[in-house]
Amino acid sequence: MERTEGNVIAGGAVLECRNVGRSFDNYDGNGRNEVLRNMNFEVHENEFLVLFGAGQCGKTTLLNILAGLDMPTEGEVYTRGRKVTGPAPERGVVYQKTSLFPWMTVEENVGFGPSVRHVPEKERRELVKRYLELVGLTGFEKSYPGQLSGGMRQRVGIARAYANQPDIMLMDEPFGHLDAQTRYMMEEELQRIWQKEKRTVVFVTNNIEEALFLADRIILLTNCPTHIKEEYIIDMPHPRDYVDSEFLRLRQLITDNMDLTL
Template sequence: MEQSGNVKTILECRNVSKEFDAYDKSGKTEVLRDISFSVKENEFLVLFGPGQCGKTTLINVLAGLETATSGEVIENGKKVTKPAPERGVVYQKTALFPWLSVMGNVEFGPRVRGQDKKTRRETAKHYIDLVGLSGFEKSYPSQLSGGMRQRVGIARAYCNQPEIMLMDEPFGHLDAQTRYMMEEELQRIWQSEKRTVIFVTNNIEEALFLADRIILLTNCPSGIKKEYIIDMPHPRSYVDPKFLSYRQEITENMDKSL
């Protein structure tokens, strides 16, 4: 596996392209075009681009939920061909099981894999506490706010002990105040218990608040337009001159939404 200094490359996206059958059956629709990048261990990478540019498709390919038309995804030297516990996924819609409590949802992955009850409950309780939901273990999704449900989704993904967290606009459906709060919480969680994170957003402030590195994607068919190393310490301020400078530069280079 490639090393950069003492930091390991944990995932590589190599010349990935993806086509789907056109809706009218007239041919193919190209969504991703020749995308290549690598991700370092414990890096917080943001995939940023205009709406409907193929970001979710790319996340699904990285997760093993979609197969690339050409190219490949390599995780720790092995080709990604299907979903695996090593890659946790958090979407906009958390898809929690409504008939399970917070504890039941968070411990679901380890339970399905046959982990003993005591071990999985201890692990689940750790992540429930980590995301700030201590005391809500017996609550059901219908009893929780949108932000709380998203916390459950993050805890559930972490409980599977993934090497990589794939997050597809997880705060996109939240109101502005809750979204800011969840961005701060995610940064706190990541600092507390490092994971490699690949985070998708079309919100420039969110990208700059969270990222070690931003990959700017083009309109569909999506390709890489430019990469930015975000050289700012955490926590970050939205009104910091350096933050605003990055914001202006990236916004000016961004394709307009179709």
Template sequence: MAGDIEIGSQHVIKVENVTKAFATGKGTHVVLDNVNLEINEGDFICVVGPSGCGKTTLLNILGGLERADGGTVLHRGIPVDGPHPSRGVIFQQYALFPWKTVLGNVEFGLKLKGIPKRERTEIALHYLDLVGLTKFKDAYPKELSGGMKQRVAIARAYAVDPEVLLMDEPFGALDAQTRGQLQEELLKTWEKEKKTVFFITHDVEEAVILANRVIMMDTHPGRIKRELRVDLPYPRNQETKLLDNFTQLKNEVWMSVYHH
């Protein structure tokens, strides 16, 4: 089904009964209500749902950037209680250092890990090659297009070798053509690197082209409404979107999330 990609049955992250609420002027707003989810080795999970359903809050809790009010999140059986290099986070706004070159940005996390200069450069160049940016290694972020900046952010996240990549609408601000291109690149990188990916998107088509599992969320309060397994074979590309069963899956997700 998934070519030579082994989607393991071993769960990497386990979310159990997670709840999160914020105090507002009108009282308590429950953002996540009793969320349960198992993320398995090599999964590419896409999460879709209306605005305000808690997608980003859930991602932040998985990344250790926010704490749940109730329930637990375990990464390989260990409670998540803060950020960790084993979980790389990629946001929609590229968060690159403007004063560093492309290479310097990708090397940054490796430097924090104490990896020696030569090895650092070697690793960074490998990932820049993977995202097709080798010849821009000496450029600065201001000289790059949005799509290129996002590629640098992806290379930087991959370079520190996290086990799990948490991606919050990383292609949300890009035009359709660049977006399609980066979807294909991300899939190719995923097939090579075998990372576990948890990817938030508003775009149903994007969810179906990327994921082996689509998680659909409901709002007020945010909870998992449904899960759909996407049985389209990998490798996938833009032509996959022309298949009849792609259209069926897309419609199924759309009806489930946005149609009441």
């Protein structure tokens, strides 16, 4: 057990989930609904960790707790040994719906976080330029979200999160609403961005191919009350091939171990 000093745990992981549980009052006021139970895992520096499970199994609830947007009813979350008590710039979040400001241009959306943090204008412009280049949107700086495709809007959302320069990126099924071809292209883009600008990433999905394409490690979750069923180290080089024999073997192995009924 690490030595504890106030809210700080000496020698803690980049991100650590300790005995986390989350329950909600039922709508009829009769009892409680347990969504998460005894969640224990660590996330390592520059790791791409995928939380994988069937739909409606509590993945978004868990991600919101990691982000500090919700609090567990049991257990605690730590970032670099410090207890999470709310949202913080060190944890960037990208959701399936990008929630861009429609009245702002692309560059204004990406620069919004740094402006709120009072980053000097020259540095803010450099950040916006850097991350728009990173996501391949140079030339669209003056466009508005309504003028962009779904994939392009998601790129803006990723650039906006990166522009805040978080230690940890938390991504909740960011490509779930895209068509199959655009989703595949965005997975390739995200892997390229991650290889170029290393960050610790926690990525939520219910798509096994997406999980295997992106992950260093996959945590397989059960249905509610959700807990960890299995962990898989994905030791395949990038870029990955969907029809590679090892890819197909792991796909079958993990699929066979899933809880498919709710």
